[in-house]
Amino acid sequence: MEKDTQMSSRKIPYAMYSDNWTYSIENYAELLKNHEAVTSNEYIRDVMYEKIFCPKCFTPLTRTPLVESRSRNNVLAYFKHLPSYSHINCMYRANKGEGLNYVNEEEAKEAVDNEQLVVIDSFMKEVPEVKNVDDDEDCYDSLIEDIDGPTTDVSISRHTGEKFSLPSKVTSVRAICRNFSKNLHKGYYLPNSNIALPLSDLLNDVSDIKAEDNDSKLYIGKITRSDHQGKEKRDNNIRMTFLSFKKGGGYADFCIKEEHSLQAKHKINDNSVGRYVIFYGKIEESGVGLCVTDLSYGELSLLPKKYNTIVQKLYDL
Template sequence: MDNTIKHALFLTGWAFDTGNKNLLKGNAQRVLVSEYSKEMEGNIFCPECSANLYRSPKDKEFSDNGKAFFAHSRGIETDCGLRSKKPKGKKYDTEEEAWKAIQDEELVIISSFIKDEPLAPAINPRPFNAEHIEDIDGPPANVPIVRHRGEDFTLPSKFKSVRGLVRSFNDNFYRYFHLPGKNHAIKLKDLLVNVETIVEPDDQPKLYYGRIKQSYLAGPNDTNIRMTELKFSKTAEYKDFYFKASGTRQGQKGITNDSNDRVIIIYGKVTESGIGLSIENVGWGEFALLPQKYENYIYN
């Protein structure tokens, strides 16, 4: 994930000084660096702070080193996490400011990821598809995202599914998420950990992503464990990396023998498994395939 700003917001006639940011985010076209055209100059904006952006290089597809990127225009100073290469936790001065960030869909408080598959309601249960349930309102949560040390805000939370994160991945990529047990709200792009960088077990759950190398059932039935191997940089101690869950559960998320080269995102712990590492014992809502149209957000 080299280029910090993966897409710009393109909206003709909108201005940073006078425009409504919610209108921009609701109506703008999401434009990748490769989709930029000269006619968009002056009308592209940052997906986080809404300040003007420019594309570099301006008049050719790539620079001499083979790169192209979006950057903030000079003259507009904003407190924007996309200006910094170092991941920065988001803090808020007042509870009202944090509430507004939630209402504007800039901040999401995750109470937990959904563990068990939602059941159809007893009354009028059809049509019902649990896969369409991406979040459920959670309890008020005491969250330490205030600038003043030692204070918490009480904010509305969500029981979330990873599928809910990947469905609108281009927008969620720049949103701040507060994960269970954490002290900061962090942009999703900075929460994602590449499996290929893992060198040892980690008992702290994180959001991992990896590209599927192969996937197969370790038995004759879907009730058996499906062994989904992810591409992994071997170390002296660990030779492979697997995601393990039942064939039924992985099948619900579209993972089959034909899922090679797809990207999966998983919330879980990394444990030792035989000669390698694995993520297993995850809940129904703790993993999902990333739609292929968004893969270039994390793989350049």
């Protein structure tokens, strides 16, 4: 798929379509309750014109171009805010990589309480005691993987050098994948970080990796092959799960190189081709390619299929 070269600002991954809601900041709960999430590919001009809204600030959106899938300059269609609402702050008007900052500790704590900011102390090492008992790989609703962590000093003040003491979570990548579309708009402060960013900015495209990286980061990639190594199918055998890769930096491929048992806990298997996976880890060299290894349970997850369209639009994967 060709890359969308159109803008340096954050993309709006989807719009909230409502046939009967009118913009009102006092009544956005009604929009949250009754809307349909549509990507720019799913937008129908005759049906949705003047009826789509930003999933973050709730102001009206438009689509450019309104009908065609690409502009005259061959730019993929995308959503954008209306100029008449430019006075309302929104993270989707900010430049990618611009950190989320808060005026004071009270404002930051309110963001945490309202689940708009998540401070992650660490990712879980082992399977939590409360597990998803449903065998449906896309059923994440019954899974609880958040544990209260320690109070953490976080550098997210608008005043340089000031830190806020905020409650943190011990969580998992799988918890991030649950309600993924909503989590994209939240700010996340990752372990050993010095900046809070929207999840949509923190996810790095595996296909763009060109070298080893000793700093753990969040990555997203599309599975192209997954093989259980060894003549006998043992849980402690290595499973090589290959992800879409551009062969950058002279490397031939990229894979998740982990025990079959760990990947099986996340339902990654021979039939996972075409699915998207998210992990948090370091990038290492492995033969002629690159890999991630030594992941804990909480540092890996398959993304539910229902979010495929959003991922394809947001990251061009």
